[in-house]
Amino acid sequence: MNNRKIFKEALGLLPGGVNSPVRAFKAVGGEPIVLTKGKGYRVWDADGKEYIDFLASWGPLILGHAHPKVVKALRQELEQGISFGLTNPHEVRLARLVVEMVPSVEMVRFVNSGTEATMSAVRLARGITGRKLVLKFDDCYHGHYDSLLVSAGSGVATFGIPGTPGIPEDIAGLTLVVPYNDEEALEEAFKKHGEDIACAIVEPVAGNMGVVIPKKSFLSKLRELTRAHGALLIFDEVITGFRLSKGGAQELFSVEPDITCLGKILGGGMPVGAYGGRKELMERAAPEGEVYQAGTLSGNPLAMVCGAETLRTLRDTEPYDELEQKMEKLAEGVSSILKDKGLPFRINRIASMMTVFFTEKEVVDFSSAKTSDTELFSRFFKTLLGKGVLIPPSQFEAWFISTAHDEDALEEALSRIQDAVGSL
Numbered sequence: 542m543n544n545r546k547i548f549k550e551a552l553g554l555l556p557g558g559v560n561s562p563v564r565a566f567k568a569v570g571g572e573p574i575v576l577t578k579g580k581g582y583r584v585w586d587a588d589g590k591e592y593i594d595f596l597a598s599w600g601p602l603i604l605g606h607a608h609p610k611v612v613k614a615l616r617q618e619l620e621q622g623i624s625f626g627l628t629n630p631h632e633v634r635l636a637r638l639v640v641e642m643v644p645s646v647e648m649v650r651f652v653n654s655g656t657e658a659t660m661s662a663v664r665l666a667r668g669i670t671g672r673k674l675v676l677k678f679d680d681c682y683h684g685h686y687d688s689l690l691v692s693a694g695s696g697v698a699t700f701g702i703p704g705t706p707g708i709p710e711d712i713a714g715l716t717l718v719v720p721y722n723d724e725e726a727l728e729e730a731f732k733k734h735g736e737d738i739a740c741a742i743v744e745p746v747a748g749n750m751g752v753v754i755p756k757k758s759f760l761s762k763l764r765e766l767t768r769a770h771g772a773l774l775i776f777d778e779v780i781t782g783f784r785l786s787k788g789g790a791q792e793l794f795s796v797e798p799d800i801t802c803l804g805k806i807l808g809g810g811m812p813v814g815a816y817g818g819r820k821e822l823m824e825r826a827a828p829e830g831e832v833y834q835a836g837t838l839s840g841n842p843l844a845m846v847c848g849a850e851t852l853r854t855l856r857d858t859e860p861y862d863e864l865e866q867k868m869e870k871l872a873e874g875v876s877s878i879l880k881d882k883g884l885p886f887r888i889n890r891i892a893s894m895m896t897v898f899f900t901e902k903e904v905v906d907f908s909s910a911k912t913s914d915t916e917l918f919s920r921f922f923k924t925l926l927g928k929g930v931l932i933p934p935s936q937f938e939a940w941f942i943s944t945a946h947d948e949d950a951l952e953e954a955l956s957r958i959q960d961a962v963g964s965l
């Protein structure tokens with residue numbers, strides 16, 4: 542079997558051939574690849590072609606593919622059975638690690654995806670406050686939950702419009718949308734609607750419009766305003782959790798949310814999400830409290846073991862300085878290659894994530910991100926792919942590196958990128 546054959550069959554069996562739209566490469570064009578194997582910093586497709594991987598399964602694989610410790614722990618647990626549907630010890634172990642590592646979390650509920658985490662967190666916030674409105678930021682992505690899959694209307698702080706058919710206007714209309722990094726619009730939204738806002742949800746570093754760093758006082762302003770108006774603050778740390786630091790963005794920026802959503806790295810490659818916060822808030826969730834939320838496979842033992850082994854390794858080895866230095870090296874290398882070629886670009890980088898935007902404008906929000914030349918990006922993506930470098934197939938996503946990306950990996954990647962850009 543090869544890429545083309547498998548994908549052709551997939552097209553007849555799965556909508557667009559995929560189980561998540563961006564995998565179809567629509568944003569960049571060309572034929573999607575089908576991956577069959579990953580080891581360390583590399584993946585292989587069904588044609589047997591090898592790639593240096595900066596997609597990292599969209600972020601979860603901070604230890605690289607098939608880390609020996611993780612594989613060993615999973616193998617052991619597999620022998621014990623796959624699912625029980627009642628409490629297992631690994632849920633407690635992973636919860637202990639999360640509470641230890643994430644500053645604002647005292648109690649946590651595991652779910653099966655980032656989407657479930659944000660959906661449940663918003664329900665909890667609405668249940669606790671008895672209010673209806675949710676405030677989000679333009680083009681922050683929080684999974685595909687109806688209330689959060691809305692776009693900005695026209696204007697600076699407006700009620701949302703459905704981001705897709707299938708979401709009633711009545712639901713989208715309960716979401717307020719404000720531009721990222723815009724403190725004035727934020728103040729205005731709270732001034733107008735403060736009494737009705739149940740929660741504000743934010744990516745503390747945006748990863749889903751490409752990497753966008755919060756301005757210095759943006760998060761603390763948001764903390765101040767939510768507190769002053771009796772709204773809960775939700776940090777969606779599905780990407781940033783365990784990536785920016787051991788304790789995520791809240792540790793790095795010293796701003797504590799009321800509720801934190803986690804996913805991606807939390808499961809180490811298995812489908813795991815979570816929401817957590819102070820005990821008095823989390824105890825409002827069923828069965829301790831009245832806000833209902835449940836999951837047949839939540840806390841699955843294999844998924845918990847995979848997450849626990851990943852977090853334990855991160856806690857014990859604290860690879861964050863090293864990861865940041867590697868990302869810096871990669872970013873500087875890419876930067877000098879693109880400069881030599883005379884291409885317009887901006888690199889936004891923090892810790893072990895970055896985005897190369899093909900624009901001359903500083904990227905601070907979605908409207909500046911959109912000034913990027915997506916046609917140039919798509920040529921860049923394809924030529925990199927051809928040379929064996931896998932980056933996310935969209936201008937508005939983040940490159941990730943893992944502890945498996947060693948010096949050789951980076952040097953080889955830069956040499957392939959140089960080659961690729963030469964032929965652009």
Ligand SMILES: *Cc1c(COP(=O)(O)O)cnc(C)c1O
Pocket residue numbers: 653654655656657659682683684685744748749777778779780804805814
């Ligand atoms: C990936 C992501 C989600 C959604 O997680 P899924 O597991 O894909 O449902 C939510 N929020 C952020 C910030 C994400 O990056």
